[in-house]
Amino acid sequence: MGNCGNSGQEKTIEEKIFETCGISVDQTPDHITGSDENRILLGVILQRHIAAFDDLILACFLRYGIKEERRGAHKNSVEDSKLCAFELLAAVADGNEKGQPIDDKAFNSESFDHGSCAESAFIPEISIQEHNLLSSFKGLPQSENDSILEHTSEPASSDVLKNIDCDIKLGDGDVKNANGNPNCKVGHSICVGDSFNCKVESGPEMRLEDEKYQIGELSMAKTTSVEPIPDALVQKHLNNVKLGIRDDDDNSYGCNKSSTKIRPFKPQPRMGNRRIRKMLTSKYRKVAPKLKGCELYNTSEGMKSFYQYRKRIYTRERFQQAPFKKRKLSDHRFSVAYDQDTSCDSISNLPEKGTKIDKSSSAVNVERANGKVKVHQKPKDPHVKFSIKSFKVPELYIELAETASVGSLKRAVMEAVTTILGSGIRVGVVLQGKKVRDDNRTLQQAGISEGSNLDTLGFTLEPCLTHVSPSKTAKKPSSVLPCEEDQELLRSPATPMIDSVISNASVDPPLVTKCDADVDNNGFISSPQTPSNELMDGSVPESNALVAVPSMNVGPLAVVPVNPKSKRSELSQRRIRRPFSVAEVEALVGAVEKLGTGRWRDVKIGAFENADHRTYVDLKDKWKTLVHTASISPHQRRGEPVPQELLDRVLSAHSYWSQHQSKQDGKHSVKPLMKTADPHEETVGA
DNA sequence: GTTAGGG
């Protein structure tokens, strides 16, 4: 759409992104975006509602986080950016499907400020099917305004985050225009190239905090025009960003479904307003403004008080690469998680009509699925097209004292969020398992060309160690606890996150070496060679997702009270998970058949003598799980399947040795169980 | 140091 455009002087999105990512900005113009050939289009197009917000998030992070360009005249710029990101995250949460479990929702509702409508409208949980952000962008039915607003006042649970408004001003600050002309059809979606402002401010009822944020402008160059996407084409969201309060106990998000009811919402293709106001009220609506702590919560909804038992401030992120011990410091946690749905049709499958993608060279073909980086190659297209589909944001846990202000909560969340993608992240390019370090090479030279096997192309987000900025502004010094070391230690040495490579290569990248133990002819297990480099399963999530590696800096609020219990965080780190290979299972089974259960040390010595990474406790545990595995239905089993034959032997041996106490006086112990052992064999003399 | 079990 025409008005999506912005001042032409701006850089293209790829330039922006490359720039913000620190990918040789200098070369960008020449090698990346300057020429028509082999042009890499890295970016995201705002095709869908979710994508749009996702992109915004990405953009925000890139802009404010990675580059740390906390601009903005006023001092709150930092918070602003964070808040912005936070809000955007929340915004994406809207993608939740209707009818989804309560606990799985986040901020499903949001309000949009439709143009002239000065007040922010509140859109109660609108199912994706019926309504989606995308369509929202098109415009809200003015006729709906009233009823919508109605919901705003609807008694509901209090909102911890309450009324955090996020105004996104799109375009050249054409807010007024949008406001003034509700019917201004701007299109359904934010166009790449639009610039927008985020203004976050606390709601009117929010008395605890009177914060007002004016986020700096974030702009993306337009690289392609986005055509309106018919609602019919809009499918379910592909990704969800969950931002909510989770209760460890029931795994719910702290509050029950708000009273807000889902109501069909038929967006009208108008309101081209480029301003979006998000109101994170639905779920966490606050009742009594001045209440604090648990009182903030309206219990009418049966929701538990969020702040209950809150005593410490706690922020924690967990990454799949970093299996640090999970610590539960509270029963209720506030979590921000970025999930991704499974099913989702590729945009490219959508009917041609109305689709947004500009087939031209500059188009960024986005396909969101499984949060992977997908490379699109079109035989005839000389351009290399690929896009980053999403970030995987680790879970965040934030714990605040119940006396903490809402504002501090917001800050905490912001801190946590930005900590993840905040300072010091650099992007790495991995091709065929190897990092492409030379930034000066052209894509073609690097082997990233249309003809190359782009399936092996991946990206990494790594902490830029040199960028580890101490702690950002600590608004709440009081909340800062002295234990950042803890965090550091947790993710240091053994944690192989420095190079967590995530590629969409189907082939196992070098780093992801499978290390099945070797089994010699004697059936003995020998120790794997390089346990150091391996990134065991958990380390390579979905193998394709882009994982944001956190910077070392945890931030002032990400403090964890020194917990005496968690002493191990310093010295010991949980060992990496090393699934038993079939060969190992085989050896184990064989040993147990012979030695029986209860003689794990012997089993270890006998069959795993050289497998240093397998302790007899491990073997014992494994046997335990094997027995369990063997006793459940196949479809319930997970992991590398163990041959049924082995499982049968496991059961057999287990049964046998259960009857024949294996640990009897060494003398003439029990007769070893052989494959053909008869479980009914008479007991050996005691 | 080993075992056995719960976590």
Added chain:
DNA sequence: CCCTAAC
């Protein structure tokens, strides 16, 4: 895999 009681 971790943690520990119990031996």
